[in-house]
Amino acid sequence: MPYYRSVGEVPRKRHTQFRQPDGSLYAEELMGQEGFSSDSSLLYHRHAPTAILAADEFTPPAFTRAPNLPLKPRHLRTHKLDAGGADPILGRQYLLANDDVRIGYVLAGRPSPLFRDATGDHCLYVEAGTLRVESPFGALDAVAGDYVVIPTSTIHRLVPTGDQPVRLLTVEATGHIGPPKRYLSVRGQFLEHSPYCERDVRGPDVPLLVDGEEVEVLVRHRRGWTRYVYANHPFDVVGWDGHLYPWAFSIHDFEPITGRIHQPPPVHQTFQGPNFVICSFVPRKVDYHPDSIPVPYNHHNVDSDEMLFYTGGNYEARRGSGIEQGSISLHPSGFTHGPQPGAAERSIGADYFDELAVMVDTFRPLDLCDAARTCEDEGYAWTWARR
Numbered sequence: 308m309p310y311y312r313s314v315g316e317v318p319r320k321r322h323t324q325f326r327q328p329d330g331s332l333y334a335e336e337l338m339g340q341e342g343f344s345s346d347s348s349l350l351y352h353r354h355a356p357t358a359i360l361a362a363d364e365f366t367p368p369a370f371t372r373a374p375n376l377p378l379k380p381r382h383l384r385t386h387k388l389d390a391g392g393a394d395p396i397l398g399r400q401y402l403l404a405n406d407d408v409r410i411g412y413v414l415a416g417r418p419s420p421l422f423r424d425a426t427g428d429h430c431l432y433v434e435a436g437t438l439r440v441e442s443p444f445g446a447l448d449a450v451a452g453d454y455v456v457i458p459t460s461t462i463h464r465l466v467p468t469g470d471q472p473v474r475l476l477t478v479e480a481t482g483h484i485g486p487p488k489r490y491l492s493v494r495g496q497f498l499e500h501s502p503y504c505e506r507d508v509r510g511p512d513v514p515l516l517v518d519g520e521e522v523e524v525l526v527r528h529r530r531g532w533t534r535y536v537y538a539n540h541p542f543d544v545v546g547w548d549g550h551l552y553p554w555a556f557s558i559h560d561f562e563p564i565t566g567r568i569h570q571p572p573p574v575h576q577t578f579q580g581p582n583f584v585i586c587s588f589v590p591r592k593v594d595y596h597p598d599s600i601p602v603p604y605n606h607h608n609v610d611s612d613e614m615l616f617y618t619g620g621n622y623e624a625r626r627g628s629g630i631e632q633g634s635i636s637l638h639p640s641g642f643t644h645g646p647q648p649g650a651a652e653r654s655i656g657a658d659y660f661d662e663l664a665v666m667v668d669t670f671r672p673l674d675l676c677d678a679a680r681t682c683e684d685e686g687y688a689w690t691w692a693r694r
C-alpha cells in the first residue's frame with residue numbers, strides 16, 4: 308500500500324533500543340515484501356513473535372478443481388450455497404481457481420481462528436453484513452461495499468460483528484494485490500486520473516494489545532498447512548509504522564470514468580494481482596453520444612477468463628438471463644460474450660445505470676471447484692440464442 312501509516316508507540320529511530328515499562332526491550336519485527344526491496348512495516352511486540360511451542364500438520368477443508376469442460380459460459384448462484392454460520396476463513400466455499408488466484412464465497416456467522424496465509428494477499432469484498440479484521444496492526448471494521456486487502460502472512464482473525472451473518476466474496480492471490488501501477492506516481496502517490504486516492508483508504512487506527520498465552524494459529528504455506536501454538540498472543544503489538552498493513556476501501560468511493568461512447572473495462576480497474584485484475588462496476592452516468600449504445604458490445608478478450616459478481620442494482624446487459632443478486636458469471640477465453648438479446652436496443656437513451664458488480668479477469672483459465680457445480684444455473688449458456 309503506497310501510504311505511510313504510524314499507529315501506537317514507535318521509537319524515534321528504527322532498530323534502536325525501545326523499552327517496556329519493566330525495562331525489557333520490545334521485540335521489533337520487520338514485515339516486508341520482495342526481500343527487503345519493497346513495502347514493509349516495523350512492529351513492536353511485547354513478546355517474541357518467534358516463540359512457538361508446537362507445530363502440527365493441519366488438514367484444511369478439501370475442495371476439488373476441474374477444467375471448464377465442455378467450455379461454457381457459467382452462471383453460479385452464490386446464495387444457493389448458504390450454509391449459514393460458517394467461519395469466514397475455513398468455511399469458504401471455493402468456486403473458481405487457478406494457480407494464481409482462488410475465488411470463494413462464504414456466509415459467515417462466527418469468528419474465524421487466527422490464520423496466516425503465507426502464499427499471498429487476500430482481497431475480501433463484503434456483499435452484506437459487517438466484519439472486523441483483527442491483526443497485529445489493530446482492528447479494521449468493514450461494511451457492505453468494502454474491499455479489504457490483507458497482506459501476505461498477516462496473522463488475522465475475521466469476526467462478523469452484526470446481528471446478521473456476513474457475506475464475503477473472497478479473492479486469494481498467489482502473490483500481492485494492490486492498486487494498478489498506472490494509478491500511482493513513481494513514489495507511490497495516487498495520481499489525479501486514479502478513480503480513488505489516499506483519502507478513500509482506511510487502515511487500523513489503534514493497537515489491539517491482546518494478552519494471551521498458548522495461542523493457536525493456522526498457517527497456509529507454500530507446501531501445505533501447519534497449526535502452530537504460539538507462546539504469546541500475536542496481537543501484542545504496542546505500535547507499528549510503515550506502508551504494509553491491512554487496508555479497506557469502499558466500492559462506493561470508486562469514482563467511475565465515463566465517456567461519450569462505451570468505455571472498456573480497464574476504466575473500472577481497482578486492483579492488480581499476479582496474472583489477474585479486479586474491477587468495480589458502480590452506478591454511473593452512461594454514454595452521452597447522441598447515437599451511443601450504453602451496454603457493452605459483444606467482445607472476446609482472448610487472453611482472459613472474466614468473472615463478474617453481481618452485488619447490487621440491475622446489470623442492464625444481463626437482463627433476462629436469470630442473473631440475480633449474488634450471481635457470478637464466468638465468460639471464459641474461447642467464448643465470445645455480449646449483451647443478452649434485446650439489451651442493446653433497450654439500453655439506447657438510458658443516461659444512468661444502477662449497477663454494482665465486482666469483476667475478476669484472470670490471464671490463465673479458471674477451473675471450476677466443486678461448490679461451483681452445486682450452485683450452477685445449467686441453462687445460462689443458451690440464453691443468447693433466441694429459441
Ligand SMILES: [Fe+2]
Nearest residue numbers: 606613638644
Ligand atoms: Fe465482458
